[in-house]
Amino acid sequence: METIYTEKHKLRDAKTELCGGELVEPFERPSRAEYVLDRVRETGLGPVSDPDDFGMGPILAIHDAEFVEFLKTAPARWKVAGFNGEAIPTTWVGRRMSHIRPNHVEGQLGYYALAGETSLTEGTWEAAYASAQVALTGAARIRSGAGAVFSLCRPPGHHATADMYGGYCFFNNAAISAQHFLDHGAKRVAILDIDFHHGNGTQDIFYDRSDVLFISLHGDPLETFPYHLGHAEETGSGAGTGFNLNFPMPPDTPFDVWQAALHKGLARIAEYKPDVLIISLGVDTFETDPISFFKLKSDDFLTMGADVASAGLPTHFIMEGGYDVDEIGVNAVNVLQGFERANAS
Amino acid sequence: METIYTEKHKLRDAKTELCGGELVEPFERPSRAEYVLDRVRETGLGPVSDPDDFGMGPILAIHDAEFVEFLKTAPARWKVAGFNGEAIPTTWVGRRMSHIRPNHVEGQLGYYALAGETSLTEGTWEAAYASAQVALTGAARIRSGAGAVFSLCRPPGHHATADMYGGYCFFNNAAISAQHFLDHGAKRVAILDIDFHHGNGTQDIFYDRSDVLFISLHGDPLETFPYHLGHAEETGSGAGTGFNLNFPMPPDTPFDVWQAALHKGLARIAEYKPDVLIISLGVDTFETDPISFFKLKSDDFLTMGADVASAGLPTHFIMEGGYDVDEIGVNAVNVLQGFERANAS
Ligand SMILES: [Zn+2]
Ligand SMILES: [Zn+2]
Numbered sequence: 001m002e003t004i005y006t007e008k009h010k011l012r013d014a015k016t017e018l019c020g021g022e023l024v025e026p027f028e029r030p031s032r033a034e035y036v037l038d039r040v041r042e043t044g045l046g047p048v049s050d051p052d053d054f055g056m057g058p059i060l061a062i063h064d065a066e067f068v069e070f071l072k073t074a075p076a077r078w079k080v081a082g083f084n085g086e087a088i089p090t091t092w093v094g095r096r097m098s099h100i101r102p103n104h105v106e107g108q109l110g111y112y113a114l115a116g117e118t119s120l121t122e123g124t125w126e127a128a129y130a131s132a133q134v135a136l137t138g139a140a141r142i143r144s145g146a147g148a149v150f151s152l153c154r155p156p157g158h159h160a161t162a163d164m165y166g167g168y169c170f171f172n173n174a175a176i177s178a179q180h181f182l183d184h185g186a187k188r189v190a191i192l193d194i195d196f197h198h199g200n201g202t203q204d205i206f207y208d209r210s211d212v213l214f215i216s217l218h219g220d221p222l223e224t225f226p227y228h229l230g231h232a233e234e235t236g237s238g239a240g241t242g243f244n245l246n247f248p249m250p251p252d253t254p255f256d257v258w259q260a261a262l263h264k265g266l267a268r269i270a271e272y273k274p275d276v277l278i279i280s281l282g283v284d285t286f287e288t289d290p291i292s293f294f295k296l297k298s299d300d301f302l303t304m305g306a307d308v309a310s311a312g313l314p315t316h317f318i319m320e321g322g323y324d325v326d327e328i329g330v331n332a333v334n335v336l337q338g339f340e341r342a343n344a345s
Numbered sequence: 346m347e348t349i350y351t352e353k354h355k356l357r358d359a360k361t362e363l364c365g366g367e368l369v370e371p372f373e374r375p376s377r378a379e380y381v382l383d384r385v386r387e388t389g390l391g392p393v394s395d396p397d398d399f400g401m402g403p404i405l406a407i408h409d410a411e412f413v414e415f416l417k418t419a420p421a422r423w424k425v426a427g428f429n430g431e432a433i434p435t436t437w438v439g440r441r442m443s444h445i446r447p448n449h450v451e452g453q454l455g456y457y458a459l460a461g462e463t464s465l466t467e468g469t470w471e472a473a474y475a476s477a478q479v480a481l482t483g484a485a486r487i488r489s490g491a492g493a494v495f496s497l498c499r500p501p502g503h504h505a506t507a508d509m510y511g512g513y514c515f516f517n518n519a520a521i522s523a524q525h526f527l528d529h530g531a532k533r534v535a536i537l538d539i540d541f542h543h544g545n546g547t548q549d550i551f552y553d554r555s556d557v558l559f560i561s562l563h564g565d566p567l568e569t570f571p572y573h574l575g576h577a578e579e580t581g582s583g584a585g586t587g588f589n590l591n592f593p594m595p596p597d598t599p600f601d602v603w604q605a606a607l608h609k610g611l612a613r614i615a616e617y618k619p620d621v622l623i624i625s626l627g628v629d630t631f632e633t634d635p636i637s638f639f640k641l642k643s644d645d646f647l648t649m650g651a652d653v654a655s656a657g658l659p660t661h662f663i664m665e666g667g668y669d670v671d672e673i674g675v676n677a678v679n680v681l682q683g684f685e686r687a688n689a690s
Pocket of ligand 1: 195196284320
């Protein structure tokens with residue numbers, strides 16, 4: 001399997017994350033992608049290629065133009081406003097508040113952010129742009145006939161909505177990839193989000209559409225981030241009703257329970273008959289992940305990959321979360337190896 | 346004029362405020378009330394009395410019971426959850442997200458907070474309870490015939506809604522006072538909010554009611570906190586339509602412009618014919634306030650007090666903001682002295 005990767009992800013290198021009332025080193029850090037790349041090479045998974053440049057068009061097909069501009073200019077505006085730390089929102093659009101966008105950068109931060117752990121820094125926009133190009137290049141490979149591709153995206157994307165960032169995400173790589181497929185002949189795309197956290201951004205983007213089936217397996221939002229989306233009751237709206245499927249699961253969920261949900265998700269995908277399958281591949285379901293609470297073991301990721309292969313679809317793996325950095329390479333590549341071995345057998 | 350005050354405000358003593366991407370000493374600090382009290386004594390404004398205890402009833406007449414319980418228990422729950430800093434939200438209910446309340450304390454923080462600068466600490470609940478009792482005691486004095494009372498409330502209250510805290514506010518002292526008047530014979534109450542910031546909490550609480558007229562003079566939310574409420578277009582809803590009046594003003598607004606808005610507000614109050622007038626008294630309109638942008642001078646606060654006196658109504662002054670701590674005493678008491686001198690002349 002080919003891997004798409006660029007070093008430009010290193011431009012996303014925040015120094016502070018707001019966590020537990022303290023400013024700590026970010027969990028989402030450059031070494032995450034490095035460890036995954038190392039493991040790709042170590043296992044001989046396949047060639048590693050640079051992304052092509054598809055420009056802004058496919059990003060703007062998903063994201064609001066003013067939001068994109070905000071992400072680009074906010075770090076400099078934040079400094080001009082006189083703030084000394086990294087750009088972290090202190091206000092937001094609370095319940096029953098107005099959705100009018102403020103002018104001041106501090107107010108716009110609160111308007112466009114859906115969480116406060118994600119400092120907005122110089123270089124973030126460039127890294128997010130490159131990450132989207134990685135995903136688009138992966139999609140192009142699938143369109144050209146590849147059975148599977150691994151887009152080693154960083155920063156991740158699945159928490160980003162059309163006009164909100166947070167949860168370490170800025171541009172929604174999976175959504176950008178899905179739209180790219182649809183804009184180039186695909187009739188139906190399925191996105192299966194197996195990151196520990198609910199893919200609230202992807203859900204929000206496609207919530208009223210039937211041409212993208214979104215399925216997410218994740219920690220119950222009553223108990224974990226993103227907290228305010230990802231309930232089983234959220235099944236889509238309007239034309240999208242029935243095309244959003246959430247499997248929230250409680251603390252300490254072991255692999256057999258998780259896998260049962262995966263099988264239900266795959267059954268729905270089989271019924272949907274998509275032209276292509278996108279996997280939002282997070283491995284923060286791992287038992288020692290520092291910010292998550294599932295109990296998957298490294299070997300389970302091999303099984304997971306084989307289960308995904310059973311769908312028999314062109315499959316675009318897009319890297320999302322995973323914060324046990326020492327193990328992220330093994331776990332992520334296990335999914336890909338499990339997929340390949342099942343296809344070979 | 347009698348002042349109601351209790352030292353219990355000192356129990357609200359957060360060590361950190363999230364500001365500009367850094368954790369700094371809170372602008373809203375105990376010395377604020379001390380300086381105001383010193384000036385009350387220095388000027389011989391009148392007696393200083395302890396509050397009576399009206400219990401939880403009048404607080405629960407405004408605030409959601411689960412919210413009140415949350416404020417009480419969250420600091421201990423936050424520690425139990427393993428967090429080391431003061432309780433600061435990192436997630437919140439962003440636009441288009443679910444309004445289902447999470448179970449986890451981190452998620453509940455995001456559910457109940459409308460801003461992140463306000464660390465939730467041990468002692469905060471007790472101080473907020475005491476602050477509400479100060480306001481209730483002030484209201485009782487007015488009911489007993491006092492023409493004016495100064496409730497030296499701390500923490501302040503006008504940003505707190507029925508079920509959201511933030512902007513240094515937990516219980517909405519002005520709203521609790523207004524409801525107390527209504528529950529004891531008043532037919533109509535006017536709240537005039539002259540703090541630099543929009544009184545979003547007070548507006549939200551009474552937005553669909555005609556028995557409380559809410560008028561706020563403040564920095565344009567396009568440019569300053571609370572950013573997401575306080576526009577001129579917000580005039581009330583349902584039965585409350587026409588009973589909410591906002592005067593947002595731009596950076597560098599001088600007193601003459603501010604005073605013209607005050608006169609419009611007072612004209613609306615005269616037309617409304619309330620039984621009592623509540624003043625949300627913030628003095629962060631002062632020219633050197635560190636977090637605000639109006640240009641009022643100390644003498645202007647005397648004039649402001651005289652203007653308020655011209656309404657000829659029983660007047661309940663409730664302390665809100667003001668962060669140029671060295672000058673907060675002079676400016677706050679200037680309003681009260683201006684009021685008294687106008688009444689005496
Ligand atoms: Zn995740
Ligand atoms: Zn204020």
